[in-house]
C-alpha cells in the first residue's frame with residue numbers, strides 16, 4: 692500500500708485549521724456534534740471560545756431551526772472539548788463531504804473520540820417520546836444510493852479506500868454509557884439501529900414499513916455522514932438519538948410530524964440530555 696501522505700490533499704482543511712489555531716490554543720481529544728434542538732450542551736461548557744460557522748474559512752453554515760451554527764471550544768469539568776452547535780444535512784443542499792468537513796477538521800485538531808446527538812423518530816413501537824437511543828448500528832440509505840463523504844479520489848491522508856464499518860458505534864463506549872445512565876438514574880435508555888435518509892420529507896407509511904422490515908428502530912436525516920468520515924480517519928464514534936416523535940407505520944391513523952414538535956421535545960428533554968452526555972463524557 693502507498694505511504695500515508697503528511698497532509699490532506701485539499702488545502703481547504705488546513706486553511707480552516709490555521710484560522711482556528713491562530714485564535715484558540717485548545718487542542719481537544721473529544722469532539723461533540725449537537726443535533727436539532729440539542730445545542731444546549733455547548734452552553735454549559737466553561738472557558739468557552741466560540742466561532743460563528745460563517746467566519747471560519749470553508750466551513751458550511753447552518754440553515755435549519757435548532758442548529759445555532761457555532762463551533763465551541765470549552766471545558767467540561769476541566770476536560771477540553773470542541774463542540775458543533777448545529778450540523779449540516781444533505782437536504783440543505785450540501786454534499787456529503789461538506790456535512791463531514793468539520794469531522795475532518797476535528798481529526799486535524801487531534802480529536803480521537805466523537806460523541807454525536809440527533810433528534811429522531813421512534814419507529815420501534817416500544818419506544819416512548821423523550822427516550823434516548825444509544826445507536827448500535829446504522830442503515831445509511833444515502834450511501835446505498837451513492838452519496839457518501841468518501842466518494843471520489845481517496846485521500847490516503849484520511850484513511851484507506853475501503854472502510855470497515857463493523858463496530859462503527861464503539862461497543863465499549865456504548866457499554867460505558869449504559870453504566871453511566873444507570874448511575875445517574877436515567878431510565879429512558881434504549882439501544883437500536885438508526886436509519887438516515889436524505890430528507891427533508893418525513894417518511895411515508897410505506898417507507899416506515901420498509902425500514903421496520905430492515906430492523907430499524909429510529910429514523911433521521913443526519914449523523915451517518917459524520918460517522919463515515921470519522922471512521923475513515925479512525926476516530927471512535929458514539930451516538931445518542933433523542934426520540935422526539937413516534938412514527939406511525941399504519942394507514943389507520945393519520946399522523947402529523949413537524950419540525951416544531953421535534954424541537955419542542957428536544958427542548959423539553961434538553962436538560963436530561965445535557966446531564967446524560969456530560970456524565971458520559973466525564974468518563975472518557
Ligand SMILES: O=P(O)(O)O[C@H]1O[C@H](CO)[C@@H](O)[C@H]1O
Nearest residue numbers: 726727809810912913950953
Ligand atoms: O438529525 P438532526 O440534525 O438532529 O435533525 C433531525 O431533525 C430534523 C427533522 O425534524 C432533521 O434534520 C433530522 O435529521
